[in-house]
Amino acid sequence: MAVKELSQIERQLAILRRIPTEPQKVTVNDLIEYLESSHNLGNLSKRSIQRDMAMLERVFGVHVKTMGRENYYYFPQGSHISLKKMGPDLALGFLLMEKYTHSLLPEASLDALAPYFKEAKLALKNEKYKYADWEKRVAIYPKVYPLEPAKFNANHLLDIYKALLLNKQFKMNYTKKGGETKDYIVNAQGVVQQEQVSYLIATYDGQKAEGLIQFAIHRINDIEILDSQPKQIAGFDIREYLEQGGLDISLYQEQNLELVFNKPTAQHLNETPLSKDQQWTELKDGRVRVTATINITQSIKWWLLGFGDQVEVIKPKAFRDDMKKTVQGMMELYCRNSK
Amino acid sequence: MAVKELSQIERQLAILRRIPTEPQKVTVNDLIEYLESSHNLGNLSKRSIQRDMAMLERVFGVHVKTMGRENYYYFPQGSHISLKKMGPDLALGFLLMEKYTHSLLPEASLDALAPYFKEAKLALKNEKYKYADWEKRVAIYPKVYPLEPAKFNANHLLDIYKALLLNKQFKMNYTKKGGETKDYIVNAQGVVQQEQVSYLIATYDGQKAEGLIQFAIHRINDIEILDSQPKQIAGFDIREYLEQGGLDISLYQEQNLELVFNKPTAQHLNETPLSKDQQWTELKDGRVRVTATINITQSIKWWLLGFGDQVEVIKPKAFRDDMKKTVQGMMELYCRNSK
DNA sequence: TGCAGTGCGTCATATTGCGTCGTAATTGGT
């Protein structure tokens, strides 16, 4: 790399990029070392950097704290410098992301993102764009509406992500289904988010049987990241885990599903098909036969039951029998008491 | 405002903020006008700005195009300057948002956001953080799994958002349920996204009956934003619209729902309750009675049916009868053919 | 208590920024 002379501005920008946010900080010496190694130039005096810092403090709001004899420089949390005006496409992207995710993200991330959202709103609040009633015009409306979201501590989620990224074990206190609490030393393998509920996929030290355990994140009471390395499972891939039915176990081996729908109900399967190879045939009695190759899981059964008498399962035979049995059970419930 | 002398850097940053992205551009004269009006200072020469632009071109990658005798300056699309290093919380926030939303956002927004995601990945790819297998460890897994997402053109969604923000009418070609297509001049009122499907809530010119119409966005074939102003409904609020059952009509007036669950099934209602006032009582036969005040909608019925024989609807009576009728219908389906 | 290291004010010097001028190129009007 050629030793390129840096002009004042370029040097100051290089410094700026090196300044971390609040919990971390940087000294003038760190900066000198960085500039010398990264931009290999040795002819810079400490005094210049000190002067640069004074300027950065004034113009960019870099904070400075004198601890002992040294000055430490850092950005306050949630600070944000935008040099470029946000375009409408970008601003819209941010606003949509905020709508979609604000109930799902950990607080710390939301706080960090807040300036971006704020800037996006500002970008759409000029003479041309009328952001004014965005809130009144756009909504996300989950289909599985009845449920209030599980009150989970998103900070625990953040800790888990950190453990994953830092490749560390962690200790957690967890409330088991029965209600007892227990401490685990956890080897996190992955995280799955399903609707409003997140699951940690992991093994733990002292586990009796082999295999991956699912922990619901909202049942975690406390997390502490440890320094030790987790026992990783070689070649773990969350997508494979899910495909093999990690959360949602296939009820049958057979994957050829055959259904008969009432026509109006079947209509929307044209728009959101069951699978890519879905077939759609009209029958003589006005109903519609739909076939698809798909893992038949508990959630498929749940989904089909939701249609009530609008759909009939034909194949696989075992699945049909299962449905029939369920319906008979329901029949008992509703006819027993009303007699 | 006091006439503040701007140092070189401050002036250059002020200029930087004024430079738009690709389709738009800016001339030196525009910049002078801006600086004089916005930072009221008149003592700057054109030559200085020209020199500043040369510097911004070199350091920040501002693009310049000489058209005729003037130079036009702009940022290329998808460019991004980051002065501040992304912290891990922020980076994580971006990565999660990408996971959650990348299938939902319009392309143009995704393109604009791409540099942020890229930067986030870079931020987690250092000696401390092991971003390496993030993709293999974190997944979003929708519960209503069977359905492939409706192939909707997210760019149409973007156009609708733009029409909303710019307060314009638009013309669209739409495929109706029957299969015929029709042109509409649309007064957009709002947008609702439900799972994988988005709906435009609007009125249109020449509408016969009063009231808001729902258009599925994936059935829109073409959109063209017009210059005319839409006929707005005073005080429209999408949340009110949804609460009053815009998408999901209440089946009954009564809101006191009473259910009896098998205990294992009821368990998770503790974590994700039906409503905030949900009551939970164990019965003598080991089952659990759950009461809640809630709009009883089609989606609630659908959700309850999904539980099959694990739940029994007690109140309201009309709802119980409705369920019973549905179950009888199902019974017929499964017993008729198997005889 | 003394030494080494840091921050910061000051001052002379070197560098850079800046306005002016001149030239080439382009545009629009008569």
Added chain:
DNA sequence: ACCAATTACGACGCAATATGACGCACTGCA
């Protein structure tokens, strides 16, 4: 088609600013 007006840009010289050296005050450590 020509001229006036405007723009970009290189060159030049002066003024402003950045830079490095030095010294002083302060802090932490031995």
